[in-house]
Amino acid sequence: MLHESWVSKKWYSEAIREKRVNVSIEIEFPDGSRRPFPDGSTGLDVATSIGKRLAAAAVAAKLDGVPLDLTRPLPHGGKLEIITGDTEEGREVLRHSAAHVMAQAVLSLFEGARFAIGPAIEDGFYYDFDIGRPFTSEDLARIEARMGEIVAEDQPFIREEVSEEDALAMFADQPFKTEIVEAVDDGELGTVITVYRNEGFVDLCRGPHVPSTSKIKAFKLLRSAGAYWRGDEHRPQLQRIYGTAWESTKALQAYLDRLEEAERRDHRKLGAELDLFSFPPELGSGLAIWHPKGGIVRKVIEDYSRRVHMENGYELVVTPHVAKAHLWETSGHLDFYAESMYPAMELDHGDAYYVKPMNCPFHVLIFKSRSRSYRELPLRLFELGTVYRYERSGVVHGLLRARGFTQDDSHIFCSREQIGTELQNLLDFVLTVLRDFGFAEFEAELSTRPEKFVGEPEMWELATASLAAALETADLEYSVAEGDGAFYGPKIDVHIRDAIGRRWQLSTIQVDFSLPERFDVEFASADNTRDRPVVIHRALFGSVERFFGILLEHYAGAFPAWLAPVQAAIVPVADRHIGYANEVVSLLRGAGVRARVDESQETVGEKIRRALSLKDPAVLVVGDSDEEARTVGLRLYSAEREERDVPLEAAVDRLVALVAPPR
Numbered sequence: 092m093l094h095e096s097w098v099s100k101k102w103y104s105e106a107i108r109e110k111r112v113n114v115s116i117e118i119e120f121p122d123g124s125r126r127p128f129p130d131g132s133t134g135l136d137v138a139t140s141i142g143k144r145l146a147a148a149a150v151a152a153k154l155d156g157v158p159l160d161l162t163r164p165l166p167h168g169g170k171l172e173i174i175t176g177d178t179e180e181g182r183e184v185l186r187h188s189a190a191h192v193m194a195q196a197v198l199s200l201f202e203g204a205r206f207a208i209g210p211a212i213e214d215g216f217y218y219d220f221d222i223g224r225p226f227t228s229e230d231l232a233r234i235e236a237r238m239g240e241i242v243a244e245d246q247p248f249i250r251e252e253v254s255e256e257d258a259l260a261m262f263a264d265q266p267f268k269t270e271i272v273e274a275v276d277d278g279e280l281g282t283v284i285t286v287y288r289n290e291g292f293v294d295l296c297r298g299p300h301v302p303s304t305s306k307i308k309a310f311k312l313l314r315s316a317g318a319y320w321r322g323d324e325h326r327p328q329l330q331r332i333y334g335t336a337w338e339s340t341k342a343l344q345a346y347l348d349r350l351e352e353a354e355r356r357d358h359r360k361l362g363a364e365l366d367l368f369s370f371p372p373e374l375g376s377g378l379a380i381w382h383p384k385g386g387i388v389r390k391v392i393e394d395y396s397r398r399v400h401m402e403n404g405y406e407l408v409v410t411p412h413v414a415k416a417h418l419w420e421t422s423g424h425l426d427f428y429a430e431s432m433y434p435a436m437e438l439d440h441g442d443a444y445y446v447k448p449m450n451c452p453f454h455v456l457i458f459k460s461r462s463r464s465y466r467e468l469p470l471r472l473f474e475l476g477t478v479y480r481y482e483r484s485g486v487v488h489g490l491l492r493a494r495g496f497t498q499d500d501s502h503i504f505c506s507r508e509q510i511g512t513e514l515q516n517l518l519d520f521v522l523t524v525l526r527d528f529g530f531a532e533f534e535a536e537l538s539t540r541p542e543k544f545v546g547e548p549e550m551w552e553l554a555t556a557s558l559a560a561a562l563e564t565a566d567l568e569y570s571v572a573e574g575d576g577a578f579y580g581p582k583i584d585v586h587i588r589d590a591i592g593r594r595w596q597l598s599t600i601q602v603d604f605s606l607p608e609r610f611d612v613e614f615a616s617a618d619n620t621r622d623r624p625v626v627i628h629r630a631l632f633g634s635v636e637r638f639f640g641i642l643l644e645h646y647a648g649a650f651p652a653w654l655a656p657v658q659a660a661i662v663p664v665a666d667r668h669i670g671y672a673n674e675v676v677s678l679l680r681g682a683g684v685r686a687r688v689d690e691s692q693e694t695v696g697e698k699i700r701r702a703l704s705l706k707d708p709a710v711l712v713v714g715d716s717d718e719e720a721r722t723v724g725l726r727l728y729s730a731e732r733e734e735r736d737v738p739l740e741a742a743v744d745r746l747v748a749l750v751a752p753p754r
Contacts, residue, residue, distance in 0.1 A: 116168035176338035186211035215335035377494030384656035410453035490640035532588035546604030579605030664714035
């Protein structure tokens, strides 16, 4: 927060007394204090009046919530915030500016290069180009070096407003830019076309940007990949260069270290190393097959899900994988979601069938299968339902973005009076489940009514207020995404932070006023009139596959013992100890521990190393003295040393406690 004394009163008094300025705008600071400033003052002027450190750290300003270039004259008075490079907003400005510098470097190095768009993204930026071929690692090194030269030259970013005619002339040799300019009537660029210039370079952009290139303190180019123009596989394929930029070399290095750790934790790599799942090319993109070990972990997750749902008043249902077109017409999917659905299958004398992209219409049919009374509400239907969605090949990413996946899907049918209580209980349920899997840091986003919506405004207000109240009661930090709700209702998205600080969106709670209307669903109310229920959609994992992938990366493959596919590896010192090893396995399995004997011909050390590399929670070594005394050598994955001569019964008891699932 700014303090009143930080603003130099002497600067104003001298300027006014000497009539060097006309004070005509009033600036309000974040702490509520106000100060007059000369007409034509910039955000940088205001920052400088507060202090040199703030001015040096500033990269942009925000006036009444509208971002502005730091050197742009303030158009009027109002609430002003100085954006510094060490904030998320400031980093976005840095990264957007770095994207422009990268485009400038590419155009200076590759004659005839065409450039498309280059936004800031989470933790970085990218820009799409067409140079007639893919970029090589040597190209990226040259581009990064040229960017360093541009940064060192301290080139100013200069903003200009131009007409559509001038913009078309400016980018006459750049077809992707001219397409963007021609879309100005569609509102893509707003009513004013702005460009930013560096020395010898100009680009379309709304801004803001840093004052000059030297503000971009630390950056690195990461990789390149193909990307279709406008994300349309029928349009030209461009080459996208990804990079990152930070406020300091230290912050950049910390991010690169996190990237290295994320690569080590990549679920696709771990899935192969630990023999959990694979993606055979014969299946096509985005479809996994589960190996025995992966199948075990998946079963444990699904069994847990079924158990806790039944304990919380849900009723289990099962629905088919396909349905006739009429169902999807009624639900609205063929109107609003057809691009993500697989093509129809012509069956039964020409009737069209579609594989399901969602489970919700089937659950509505279960509710509608007979007359319902208010006494049955809330009715909570739950299914581990597999759905199929046609994701573009460019966005498919292992288990995290697949084309076939199973949702822990539920639809709660309730009266409007029950919405608040149901949402509160549901959010508590969500957080309990996520904590059981080891997550502890949560954030949420509340998405509110968009411009186009169905249902009564009062219902939207009730549902939105109920969602907000649930978040407040749960003491869950959240932001509001104004107007980002679906047309049929507001929602909460719950995000978690993993072991290396990455943010993942997991659970969704969505209020729906549209589906009951579309299917004409009703129930008999207490006064024996007909009333329409509200539907609450929710998925706690999102999908089993995606949740599995996130868990795998969160734990770097070393699952908690209750989830591990093999919970105990028994290592006989020699073949003569295999019989005793099998006796140990039988005791463990009888006690509910997933155990195996390593009967390979390798040395004891090699067997132990393999068990540790497979991240088995416990390794039990048995030799002559163990067999004679009915003991084991016990080494836990988290321990540095093996315990010798542990009585067998004590070892079994300890492992039973170790692998106990959350209750």
